[in-house]
Amino acid sequence: MAEEITLLESLRRRGVSRRGFLKFCTATASLMALPPALIPRVAAALEQAKRPSVIWLSFQECTGCTESLTRSHAPTVESLIFDHISLDYHHTLQAAAGDAAEHAREEAMKQHHGKYILVVDGSIPLAENGNYSTIAGISNLEMLKECAEGAAAIVSVGTCAAYGGLPMAKPNPTGAVGVSEIIKDKPIVNVPGCPPIPTVITGVLAHFLVFGSLPELDHLGRPKVFFGQNIHDRCYRRPFYERGQFAETFDDEGARKGWCLYKLGCKGPITYNACATNKWNEGTSWPVESGHGCIGCSEPGFWDFGGLYKALSVPTGNIGSTAVAAAALGVAAGAGLAAMNRSKKQAAAKAHETMTVTDLNKET
Numbered sequence: 001m002a003e004e005i006t007l008l009e010s011l012r013r014r015g016v017s018r019r020g021f022l023k024f025c026t027a028t029a030s031l032m033a034l035p036p037a038l039i040p041r042v043a044a045a046l047e048q049a050k051r052p053s054v055i056w057l058s059f060q061e062c063t064g065c066t067e068s069l070t071r072s073h074a075p076t077v078e079s080l081i082f083d084h085i086s087l088d089y090h091h092t093l094q095a096a097a098g099d100a101a102e103h104a105r106e107e108a109m110k111q112h113h114g115k116y117i118l119v120v121d122g123s124i125p126l127a128e129n130g131n132y133s134t135i136a137g138i139s140n141l142e143m144l145k146e147c148a149e150g151a152a153a154i155v156s157v158g159t160c161a162a163y164g165g166l167p168m169a170k171p172n173p174t175g176a177v178g179v180s181e182i183i184k185d186k187p188i189v190n191v192p193g194c195p196p197i198p199t200v201i202t203g204v205l206a207h208f209l210v211f212g213s214l215p216e217l218d219h220l221g222r223p224k225v226f227f228g229q230n231i232h233d234r235c236y237r238r239p240f241y242e243r244g245q246f247a248e249t250f251d252d253e254g255a256r257k258g259w260c261l262y263k264l265g266c267k268g269p270i271t272y273n274a275c276a277t278n279k280w281n282e283g284t285s286w287p288v289e290s291g292h293g294c295i296g297c298s299e300p301g302f303w304d305f306g307g308l309y310k311a312l313s314v315p316t317g318n319i320g321s322t323a324v325a326a327a328a329l330g331v332a333a334g335a336g337l338a339a340m341n342r343s344k345k346q347a348a349a350k351a352h353e354t355m356t357v358t359d360l361n362k363e364t
């Protein structure tokens, strides 16, 4: 059950100094993409922040969302935020099983009524009275309604919880839907992705810790700060797209030179997510950087909106004339493009550097 210590105290117990705490506040503000002017406000709030109770329900899912969040090799700023929450119920991570686990859920709901955060991953089956998926004899539908009633806010983690995802793919035998199709009277934030980016999940939790509310959302219920731009707009391969330089196969000359993956089915132009800037595996890389097009995993209708390797209908913009002009510019322009490409890549990496506890306590 939640121990009533502040975040500052929790960090002290991990050996983080006052100076380290201020660095932590700066990194947290950057995680939420807040301007530096707001750092003192973030520090004041985090100094007092108590451990919020979190109930995490996993329904029709593959456990990829939880795997994504726990795949951290060093205690980073993001993992410190995750450590600070009181995870009172989580099917995969909790030690308790059977009656003890269900008792923990009921106790957390009673003790923190109106204040706990409900995190959901996985879709909810509605067909056959919800009997396709049950936990402790309770259908997912029933458990969701029961837990949502006393929640302060709901975080739908992953595309399945946000929009139905893979279980909802045609012909959708279980009648799977996302959380917002069922719960209409609670603030809900969608953090889609298959799986979602861990820093985005913790960014949303950090916002709740600092401001006691959910971040600003777009028309699909996603935090604007992470989903405000599409993959294509932030992609470091974009200059190749503009010049009409596309890889035609995964092992041709264009693929080796890092050209645009549009013709290989990249869904970057219609996908809103933070992969191109936040990246994956503690900022190491992201799918397009490792040579595979975006498959649009964070959009509603993921799986039913076209083949993974089928190119979108036509490239946007006047690619033809751009390509002709580019050809006239010759080799020198190609070298300039490569440099621009590299600098975009470096800028994206720099904007979201991973910070560990050791970094927090470094003198510089």
Ligand code: SF4
Pocket (backbone or CB within 6 Å): 231, 232, 233, 235, 236, 237, 238, 239, 241, 259, 260, 261, 262, 266, 267, 268, 269, 288, 293, 294
């Ligand atoms: S690789 Fe994909 S996201 Fe990047 S520029 Fe090409 S189409 Fe856009």
Ligand code: SF4
Pocket (backbone or CB within 6 Å): 193, 194, 231, 271, 272, 273, 275, 286, 287, 288, 293, 294, 295, 296, 297, 298
């Ligand atoms: S690059 Fe596209 S498909 Fe891959 S994780 Fe990001 S949003 Fe999903």
